Amino acid sequence: xxxxxxxxxxxxxxxxxxxxxxxxxxxxxxxxxxxxxxxxxxxxxxxxxxxxxxxxxxxxxxxxxxxxxxxxxxxxxxxxxxxxxxxxxxxxxxxxxxxxxxxxxxxxxxxxxxxxxxxxxxxxxxxxxxxxxxxxxxxxxxxxxxxxxxxxxxxxxxxxxxxxxxxxxxxxxxxxxxxxxxxxxxxxxxxxxxxxxxxxxxxxxxxxxxxxxxxxxxxxxxxxxxxxxxxxxxxxxxxxxxxxxxxxxxxxxxxxxxxxxxxxxxxxxxxxxxxxxxxxxxxxxxxxxxxxxxxxxxxxxxxxxxxxxxxxxxxxxxxxxxxxxxxxxxxxxxxxxxxxxxxxxxxxxxxxxxxxxxxxxxxxxxxxxxxxxxxxxxxxxxxxxxxxxxxxxxxxxxxxxxxxxxxxxxxxxxxxxxxxxxxxxxxxxxxxxxxxxxxxxxxxxxxxxxxxxxxxxxxxxxxxxxxxxxxxxxxxxxxxxxxxxxxxxxxxxxxxxxxxxxxxxxxxxxxxxxxxxxxxxxxxxxxxxxxxxxxxxxxxxxxxxxxxxxxxxxxxxxxxxxxxxxxxxxxxxxxxxxxxxxxxxxxxxxxxxxx
Numbered sequence: 001x002x003x004x005x006x007x008x009x010x011x012x013x014x015x016x017x018x019x020x021x022x023x024x025x026x027x028x029x030x031x032x033x034x035x036x037x038x039x040x041x042x043x044x045x046x047x048x049x050x051x052x053x054x055x056x057x058x059x060x061x062x063x064x065x066x067x068x069x070x071x072x073x074x075x076x077x078x079x080x081x082x083x084x085x086x087x088x089x090x091x092x093x094x095x096x097x098x099x100x101x102x103x104x105x106x107x108x109x110x111x112x113x114x115x116x117x118x119x120x121x122x123x124x125x126x127x128x129x130x131x132x133x134x135x136x137x138x139x140x141x142x143x144x145x146x147x148x149x150x151x152x153x154x155x156x157x158x159x160x161x162x163x164x165x166x167x168x169x170x171x172x173x174x175x176x177x178x179x180x181x182x183x184x185x186x187x188x189x190x191x192x193x194x195x196x197x198x199x200x201x202x203x204x205x206x207x208x209x210x211x212x213x214x215x216x217x218x219x220x221x222x223x224x225x226x227x228x229x230x231x232x233x234x235x236x237x238x239x240x241x242x243x244x245x246x247x248x249x250x251x252x253x254x255x256x257x258x259x260x261x262x263x264x265x266x267x268x269x270x271x272x273x274x275x276x277x278x279x280x281x282x283x284x285x286x287x288x289x290x291x292x293x294x295x296x297x298x299x300x301x302x303x304x305x306x307x308x309x310x311x312x313x314x315x316x317x318x319x320x321x322x323x324x325x326x327x328x329x330x331x332x333x334x335x336x337x338x339x340x341x342x343x344x345x346x347x348x349x350x351x352x353x354x355x356x357x358x359x360x361x362x363x364x365x366x367x368x369x370x371x372x373x374x375x376x377x378x379x380x381x382x383x384x385x386x387x388x389x390x391x392x393x394x395x396x397x398x399x400x401x402x403x404x405x406x407x408x409x410x411x412x413x414x415x416x417x418x419x420x421x422x423x424x425x426x427x428x429x430x431x432x433x434x435x436x437x438x439x440x441x442x443x444x445x446x447x448x449x450x451x452x453x454x455x456x457x458x459x460x461x462x463x464x465x466x467x468x469x470x471x472x473x474x475x476x477x478x479x480x481x482x483x484x485x486x487x488x489x490x491x492x493x494x495x496x497x498x499x500x501x502x503x504x505x506x507x508x509x510x511x512x513x514x515x516x517x518x519x520x521x522x523x524x525x526x527x528x529x530x531x532x533x534x535x536x537x538x539x540x541x542x543x544x545x546x547x548x549x550x551x552x553x554x555x556x557x558x559x560x561x562x563x564x565x566x567x568x569x570x571x572x573x574x575x576x577x578x579x580x581x582x583x584x585x586x587x588x589x590x591x592x593x594x595x
Contacts, residue, residue: 015118017036048111048122071234075106076223092215165198167197184209229246248272268285293369391428469489470494474545480516522552
């Protein structure tokens, strides 16, 4: 009967499925025979094949095979420069990279490549599409079933322990911010419960996975000039468009620093070939994307201008696009159904003061002409890249009244989850709306972090210390209390001001190293339940910094030390200087307007 259900094969998905069925116990073998029946296995193969069908900015009107365009040298890891991109010896891996560094395409590439081997059955899941109404394990089980492997708890437990399943989970940072902390803990619980389950997760930095003890982190490096040139030769390998771009990359240090990701390099290639434009900043570079994509195809055909169904002018279309970007990002949606797309566009048209009841025409204009939003399956659409949505959200915010901007920034200072949603948008605002950003966000958040009062005196309390360090931050130590490693939680401050966060964390480690006797006693005198929880397989112990400090009543000691260090450090003077400059800039503007 087994041969009727699974092909006689020695490699690929068929061979892995056959081995899984053969080695299962009688209790579960029948369920697996149904799970990997020939017809269902073919569905799984088709779904994996679909993972390799993508659209690109270079040719947005066509669907291409990822294998035909993928360039492995675009990915390079900070601590593992020579490691092949699809080879990770660890069972649980976190791939961390900024916007446009190629995380999603890498994971798709791994899925396709893995399906051709006899090692694993790869399951590709985009985390943004889960509902987060149940435990993450249950949500993943439903997504696995949708992918083509129908399972219950018994089948999942067997497969997760078989060493033959690879979960490829794309976009941890795209999980709605309200659910992200729980999702991170759920992922750790899955990793702890199933140590042999291969999991590869992708995320932007400072998104909530940084503290994980179970996932080995691989950080994607920015492209060097040499790799940028190689990448341009790859994407323009069939024509001569690469020559001038390569010349500019070699001659301009500034430009090669801007175009240091595959996404930005591709967008620059498009804008340069359309406009011969060299930007002076990252935000200026993004500013030219919309008009470039609006006329991109028209410039390729002399005398041809593509008709706009909406009949809107360039500035009207951009205003609607900016409002759409803000409204959809605020609603935690980078992808949306046609109905939701219409709803967002109706609001955007109203906010932008253009004709109403043109939602369907705008859908056609934005998807066909600009290709900045693309069809994503049946009756669904998504931004071509999240950073596009984030940039145009920033231009929408920058154009609002000062009162509205103050209200927006204040809400982010008070809520870490909101900050995470707008994190990359803030990096654009820092450049395009610098004075308002510094005055209403950067200075207030840094003053809050430093616990600076009206007289600019620093007096920290322990709750502020925990907020700065992260309640989940941990140390790895031996029996004697000697610290071997640290695992820092991603916090608001580690994302906004890395140097400041690093300085504080270094001071905390120095403090904890001076308390190695207390740490050793803390472990030794723990009750049995806690002792077992702290102990790890490598003979070391993992304890939360906050738990240790509270148990040993060291809150005041660490607070006083940090307050003293911060009072004399450069960061306090930097905040005072920034605030002074922002006030001077405001006063100058008032003088210009005669206020």
